[in-house]
Amino acid sequence: MIAKRTHGLPLVGLVPQLVKDPLATISRAARRHGDVSILRIGPMDCYLLAHPDPAQEVLAEKSKVFTKESSLWEAAQSFVGKGIGTTDGEEWLQQRRAMQPQFQMSRMGDLMALTADAVREQVADLRRRARPGMPPLSLFKEVRKMTTRVFLRTMFGASIDDQELDTLLAAIRESFETVDKLLWTSFLPGWVPAPGMRRYRKAIAAFDSIVVRIIRERLDNPVDRDDLLNLILKSFDRQDGAAWMTMIRDEVATMIVATQDGPSLMMGWTLTLLCQHPEVEAQLREEIETVLQGGSISVGHVAALEHTRAALMEGLRLYPPLWLTVRKAIGDETVGGFDVPRGTFVFLSAYHIQRHPQFWPEPDVFDPSRFLKDGSATEHRGAYLPFGLGPHVCIGKHYGLAFGQMLLAEILRCFRVRLEPGTRVRPKGMVTIQPRDEVLARFEAIV
């Protein structure tokens, strides 16, 4: 069987369109050619999967053949290095084993308690700043700052001042923008100039200096606690020299980035969707009032916040932060009955899979009740991929959701969040799925 192909221009194929607007380009291809099709990118035929069955094959059942060992992941490695999220095979397995203990259920109690403290602190800080009549805030930026601060504290025991936080977030944004382009231009011959490399190197240097500051602080002031930073430090035998520091730096950098975009975009999109659906927001408020009984959030509340959790899961369905992922076939294989020769890149669009009408009735409607007990959410493992699937499935999946429940509940307990009239909400899919325009919102304090 041969899949239908989207060609693009001679020599470069779809590269210019993918650099400009990957989500629109992929959406067009999926709409025209269906669940499995071919994208011509530079000189290569790549597969695009927009159906749960082949996605499950690639990510889970045939994960030994479809790996991250490819030049495409080098684009991400040029930013975060060879940490857990960008490697595969033996190198990846070792890192996964080293970090796994931090996310085991037996450890989660302490981690969650620390997270609840950090969440309360961040919302209280916003509460102090939010005065009546103050100008609207950038919703996604605000939750990104809160999220970053929470995870820096819980994973690395680190605090960060406003200026350093701005530098960190600007460096990550700048680097992501370059990685976005590198991802596609790496299909072109080496003589095609890479985009904006000087700015990219500057951004990496700024990011690195903060990462190294966090590591050095811990080395100078060791703590007797099994947080993620200590686990990382323990998993590499202490040595002097640059090579050792690079290994630690890569792990810490990867974790800072992993705890950045996923959780903060989950919060940003879910809050935005709640602003657009007051009837769902009202249900959540009712739940939060009943569960929290007027007090602030703590770990003990998480299990009972079912509607809050369902809203986050539905937000992740409509806007999976990592909406597009890629693997490379390291041997000849088949996917969905199609031959996939060794060396072929396979792109999987979670965004389209999670809106596939065969698996999700009224796929574009925000309806968190699908994820409530006895709701209509499909059981197909390949149909819901915000945390990936198979061996590389997100290590922080349960923790990330619990964090989201706590932050969302605490924000809704303290604020009525309203989008500024006229605010346009449209997604832009780069490496992650961001709002195309700034989403302005008013945070009106209610307690």
Ligand code: HEM
């Ligand atoms: C709550 C929102 C989050 C979302 C949407 C999310 C999404 C994802 C996705 C889609 C992957 C799989 C990538 C792939 O297959 O290539 C992944 C991997 C990963 N995530 Fe998350 N994540 C979230 C939270 C977190 C948190 C809170 C942590 C850590 C505390 C974390 C750490 C990681 C790590 C280390 C990996 C790499 C796993 C591996 O390759 O073995 N994530 N995440």
